[in-house]
Amino acid sequence: MSDKAAKKKQYILDTARGVFSTKGFKDVTMKDIVEACDISRGGLYIYFSSTEDILVELLKQEMQETDDVFSRNLGDEYTAGDILAIFLKEQKKELLSKKNNLSIAVYEYLFSLHQKGSTSTDMKNRFKTTVKLISKLIDAGVENGEFYCEDSEGAARNIMYVLEGLKMAANTTGVTEKDIDDELLYIMGGLIIEE
Amino acid sequence: MSDKAAKKKQYILDTARGVFSTKGFKDVTMKDIVEACDISRGGLYIYFSSTEDILVELLKQEMQETDDVFSRNLGDEYTAGDILAIFLKEQKKELLSKKNNLSIAVYEYLFSLHQKGSTSTDMKNRFKTTVKLISKLIDAGVENGEFYCEDSEGAARNIMYVLEGLKMAANTTGVTEKDIDDELLYIMGGLIIEE
Amino acid sequence: MSDKAAKKKQYILDTARGVFSTKGFKDVTMKDIVEACDISRGGLYIYFSSTEDILVELLKQEMQETDDVFSRNLGDEYTAGDILAIFLKEQKKELLSKKNNLSIAVYEYLFSLHQKGSTSTDMKNRFKTTVKLISKLIDAGVENGEFYCEDSEGAARNIMYVLEGLKMAANTTGVTEKDIDDELLYIMGGLIIEE
């Protein structure tokens, strides 16, 4: 039965993703989930006790998947530049995706945490970790002559902030593919050696 | 009488700012405003018909004020570098301010607009306008030898995205003064001539 | 000034008639009247203290006018048959009129009186009076050989009930001009001598 239960839980999560993607976080009610999943009100409470509960679980899975993607590409076959390019391409894809995009829900959720005073250490660490990762990539790139950079950590942080900025724009005023390309080119331009 | 009414309207706006600053946008109810203002339910509806109505009015004022600040400093006494510095300082202040900070409310509001499909042309224009302004500042700086820059518009856009990214971080994971300073220094570093 | 006041009162009544005609009685609020008249809330209360107040006043005027129409035609120049025909024509016109038709409002008002237990003696008398009037007309018609009728009061009452029935139909399911004509012909057919 626990197997069946796990499947149902996953089914709820998958369905809920669509709801969060459409309505963000704060507008989503347990009723929304119940209706989307076509299960009973009581049935949902067996697995999750609130929309926050559901979103958090969803994010855990999401992060795991992202990490997987990253590590999958960390082999010897790719140069630092390649990996950075893959990473940015991935980000671009996410920026342009409309469906199943949790970003607004995540922001709304993080806002609510921030307002309650509970800093999401998870997210903070995630940011730092990614900065480190990129910074190391840049270092590697400098080593093998792909890049020129005197402050790899600064550059990495800059990339992350720009990506955040783009994400916000994508979810508020909207961005075109060209907007993203221009900006990414601008950042990379600072790294690549021009003679 | 219209004078009195205008004062009351402003009083409501000022009070509502505090509420939005504390609770964001989506969590704010008309009841919240009513209680914060200590007026009757019906009384509030005389002036505003929804929380959106209030926030939008508030933003109009906000923008006006920001514009004023900008234009006030556009004299001959300041160099391009000075003005850019003032601008960034202002941004930094806002990033660090906790009280009466509408940024989360604004984001939540823009999210909701974006989800409804109504792109906020106002905000879009605002972004573009500010990019133009900064870009011109940079051009001026290049002219007078303060800056070195080959793509002033790209640089301006970059500054804006970074500021957006910082704002997001400030409202989710939180940023320290050092975080901001580091980042702003990094950006400016790309402009300032180093020999 | 009392002259001016009377004019304003009449203005309100005339405007309110349109409102009652459109919305009936129960749905009409003081606010509706205020807005239709484009006067202040307080201003309205100087003249009328409730929508019932307004409607009752309106009905008084209405009845007066109807009576006037009736008596105007009661001369020697018309035969009983003529007058009855004029009366029915008037009724028909009212049945078909869409604008400024108070009938629904009146019904709703009478319903509310009836539910409160206060029988509208006015209306009751009006019904009786009209029955008498028609009955006398029929008698006169019998006398001068226009009509044949053994129970003039019964016939008069029958006419009135049928008219009521038509009015109801007109305000619920709707009636066509033919519907009315057919029915009136049917009634009159019972009076007119056929050989």
Added chain:
Amino acid sequence: MSDKAAKKKQYILDTARGVFSTKGFKDVTMKDIVEACDISRGGLYIYFSSTEDILVELLKQEMQETDDVFSRNLGDEYTAGDILAIFLKEQKKELLSKKNNLSIAVYEYLFSLHQKGSTSTDMKNRFKTTVKLISKLIDAGVENGEFYCEDSEGAARNIMYVLEGLKMAANTTGVTEKDIDDELLYIMGGLIIEE
């Protein structure tokens, strides 16, 4: 469970009938129903989403019942005259009943439909159908020598309008049993052969 739900729904309908009977349609609020049924606000909304919803359901049942009564008496044992008499007796009973009488509510509801422009085809058809039915009864009566009538459809329509007129009177100025008897006798007098 659905059985239990059906019972509750019927309980609400039965209770609501009393409320509509007392207050008509427009004055009835969901709160009234909730209190009469002694259930929670939310509980009512499970079964009905508006007072209109409830009244319509109630009318459906009402019509069904009326139809049943009619068809139950359509056997060979009764003559056309008998059936017409039964029908009129039933109408008389309804005209005199004070309790559980939905007529005012129905009128108010039909008014509101009419004002909204949505002609109630149901009611229109009902009227026509009943006219047809009565007309056929009269035809049968003529055939077997009970009645004398040259325009059975006209007579039937006349009966219906008179009944409508009586119903209106009953709900506004009020009618006595004698009023009804007199009028019904008058109508039937036109049909019955007098020698």
Added chain:
DNA sequence: AATGAATGAGCCTTCATTCAT
């Protein structure tokens, strides 16, 4: 007389959450 801001009551509707089955 007239205005219109202000109040507060009243109704509507939606949900989170519980609980008997």
Added chain:
DNA sequence: TATGAATGAAGGCTCATTCAT
């Protein structure tokens, strides 16, 4: 486990009515 009826709190909105000006 799963269902879905039931509750009650919460917030939205509209008006009748009053009152200072």
